[in-house]
Amino acid sequence: MRDGLSHLNSIPPKTAEAALLTCYGSLRWARRLAAHRPYPDLGALLAAADEAAYDMRPADLAEALANETALPHLPPTTLVGSAARTALHAAHAAYEARFGHVFVICLDPEHPGEHLDQVLTGIRARLGNEPDEERAVAAEELRGIARARLVRLVRSARP
Structure with a gap:
């Protein structure tokens, strides 16, 4: 290193x-x-x-936030069903409509098979945040991603 x-x-x-x-x-x-x-x-x-x-x-x-991609890389469609992808896209659209930016989350690199659940759970939980609170959460997530x-x-x- x-x-x-x-x-x-x-x-x-x-x-x-x-x-x-x-x-x-x-x-x-x-x-x-x-x-x-x-x-x-x-x-x-x-x-x-x-x-x-x-x-x-x-x-x-x-x-x-503007320079982040909308959705994290997910396993191939064969591993993630279309219903799950549809739910993810809908949740992300609701998040972006509420907060005006993409959803960011620092995912656990040790458990890539759990990323879809982590993202869906995170979006759903954070949709209830107030905009100022969510900006602080998003800033912390970006720091972890960085x-x-x-x-x-x-x-x-x-x-």
């Missing part, structure tokens, strides 16, 4: 920003992380990412 972090630390700022934007879709967040390089270890990078995420303004959060993506980015980086 050290080699991937060394790579991230050494690439030009604009290249680092572009890579970081794949983890959290706010340009302000990506610029902040790129500007504070080099990071001595993954823990320092993750701590900086958390701090930057906590400091996001409403417009930065809106930008990050952490997971940063770990993958560092692990996949080539020196």
Whole structure:
């Protein structure tokens, strides 16, 4: 992992920003992380990412949410029935109509077979939130997603 972090630390700022934007879709967040390089270890990078995420303004959060995909990757249709997919699409549409942005949730990487249930349960539970409360929940979910993506980015980086 050290080699991937060394790579991230050494690439030009604009290249680092572009890579970081794949983890959290706010340009302000990506610029902040790129500007504070080099990071001595993954823990320092993750701590900086958390701090930057906590400091996001409403417009930065809106930008990050706008850059997220509508639905997570799910198992092939043969493993997830069409009724389940229909329920997911309907729940997501209701969520997006209520809050004006895509539903985001940090899924457990250890149990991919449970992702559909996690998403459906999460959407249904969070549809009852007030908009301000949901923005805070979505911001926390995005922070968790960004952490997971940063770990993958560092692990996949080539020196």
